[in-house]
Amino acid sequence: MSIILFFTTVTIALFAILNPIGAVPTLVSLTQNYSTKEKDGVIRKSVLVASGMIIGFMLIGVYIFSVLGIDISDFKIAGGILLFKVAFDMLQGKTSNTKLTQAETEESQEKEAIGIVPIGTPLLAGPGTITTAIIYFNSLSVSIPEKGSVFLSVVIVMFATYYILKFSTKIFDRVGKTGSLIISRIMGLLLAAIAVSFVISGIAFIVTSSGLF
Numbered sequence: 108m109s110i111i112l113f114f115t116t117v118t119i120a121l122f123a124i125l126n127p128i129g130a131v132p133t134l135v136s137l138t139q140n141y142s143t144k145e146k147d148g149v150i151r152k153s154v155l156v157a158s159g160m161i162i163g164f165m166l167i168g169v170y171i172f173s174v175l176g177i178d179i180s181d182f183k184i185a186g187g188i189l190l191f192k193v194a195f196d197m198l199q200g201k202t203s204n205t206k207l208t209q210a211e212t213e214e215s216q217e218k219e220a221i222g223i224v225p226i227g228t229p230l231l232a233g234p235g236t237i238t239t240a241i242i243y244f245n246s247l248s249v250s251i252p253e254k255g256s257v258f259l260s261v262v263i264v265m266f267a268t269y270y271i272l273k274f275s276t277k278i279f280d281r282v283g284k285t286g287s288l289i290i291s292r293i294m295g296l297l298l299a300a301i302a303v304s305f306v307i308s309g310i311a312f313i314v315t316s317s318g319l320f
Contacts, residue, residue: 124190149226183312
């Protein structure tokens with residue numbers, strides 16, 4: 108796979124699982140009584156928290172695998188199953204409970220706090236997003252330039268997320284809840300395909316390395 112194709116694939120995958128347009132209705136409902144300055148502060152904090160978590164787990168993921176004795180192929184299979192669950196929920200027009208639970212929404216009372224929980228994590232940097240980043244960054248076949256392209260993908264996607272959330276009210280007024288659900292379903296379809304490829308890749312590596320074929 109060429110580095111341009113790899114970069115494009117990673118960027119699309121991260122954007123699909125982050126699904127910032129799908130997060131717009133949640134942000135609008137949680138910040139409806141906020142001033143513009145307060146809302147901007149929440150958005151900045153949420154993007155910084157999400158970026159830090161994604162990049163942090165990307166970097167330490169390989170060490171976690173080593174300590175726990177987990178192979179990247181095992182993680183691909185488990186991660187693919189998790190991503191498919193998220194994708195299935197998105198296709199049904201629901202916010203996956205792997206990303207955001209009702210309890211987390213209810214607990215976010217302080218204005219600044221919602222930038223961390225639930226928007227920063229788990230709505231943006233949820234298990235699915237972190238899993239996707241770890242798999243792409245730590246796969247055995249990934250070269251140093253490709254690892255750099257994963258970093259670049261994260262930066263680009265988080266910048267796009269920031270501006271989508273910044274103009275969330277205008278976007279929500281234009282597309283409405285129905286429009287955001289349609290977009291979420293399209294993202295869910297892409298994510299389901301990526302999830303299946305992770306599972307197949309993980310199983311193929313295990314079968315090949317076992318010497319059965």
